[in-house]
Amino acid sequence: MxxxxxxxxxxxxxxxxxxxxxxxxxxxxxxxxxxxxxxxxxxxxxxxxxxxxxxxxxxxxxxxxxxxxxxxxxxxxxxxxxLSVLQTHEAVIDSLAAIDPSFDPLLLTDATVSVADSNNPHEPIIHYRRAMNETTTESIRGILPVFSELLVEVHRDMLADGVDTELIAPRSVLESAPEDAPHSSQFSLYVLDRPISFGLTLTDDAAFVGTYDDGTFVACIESSERTFREWASDIYDRYREQAVGVSLEAPVGENRSAQSGRDTVD
Structure with missing residues (x-):
């Protein structure tokens, strides 16, 4: 029937x-x-x-x-x-399902999705950098899956402007990063001993998810809708609970002290 x-x-x-x-x-x-x-x-x-x-x-x-x-x-x-959302955003559905198998595609209804293609291979990073430059957020929580000079530069500038920043990254990313990591009471760093396949940023009023292909930033999803931000925040919290805090007083490879992921970094 x-x-x-x-x-x-x-x-x-x-x-x-x-x-x-x-x-x-x-x-x-x-x-x-x-x-x-x-x-x-x-x-x-x-x-x-x-x-x-x-x-x-x-x-x-x-x-x-x-x-x-x-x-x-x-x-x-x-x-x-x-069906309309699936058709419009087919390029990122598989990647989001890999992050969370229960992801509801309707969360993308009002999202802005920037996807790299042969004509605009840098569109996702351009979109992300522009959005970060225009934001007036007082805090940032983020997941950095790969080392990127551009992404580090963006967030270093925001930290210098007084934005409270909490960052999660795989240990391999921290070990490949330059030694001049920022030293600030406004910067908290957490590490996971396993790879992460996606990027995520939470500002005071928006959420950004970055999808990657073999380490290359291929799509940036931005939304200020409450339900999308709640989903992204939940994903962040899951990773934050598994991560351990890192002291920034010594290089990662030289016995930086680790503490519980539920603690704050001194």
């Missing part, structure tokens, strides 16, 4: 549009004809079929959705919206 109903809805783009229009306001045939820019004959045919299926009823000369029609419209709209 579900397949049959789907066939009824998707065999013509006007049918779902009709249900959506009636979901907003009951209307007569002429009003629907004007709103949907279709012929009156076509609209009436769709109304008749929808009435036969129990989705629409006529009350005092105007058509309205039945309770069943409301549910059909809501379920179909959610399905179409999810």
């Amino acid at each position: 579900g397949y049959d109903w789907g066939t009824q809805l998707f065999s013509s783009p006007h049918r779902l549009e009709l249900l959506r229009e009636l979901r907003s306001n009951p209307a007569d045939t002429q009003a629907l004809t004007d709103a949907l820019s279709s012929s009156r004959v076509t609209i009436q045919r769709h109304l008749n079929r929808s009435s036969e299926l129990g989705w629409v009823r006529k009350v005092d000369g105007r058509y309205e959705l039945t309770p069943l029609g409301e549910h059909v419209c809501a379920a179909t709209t959610a399905f179409v919206d999810r």
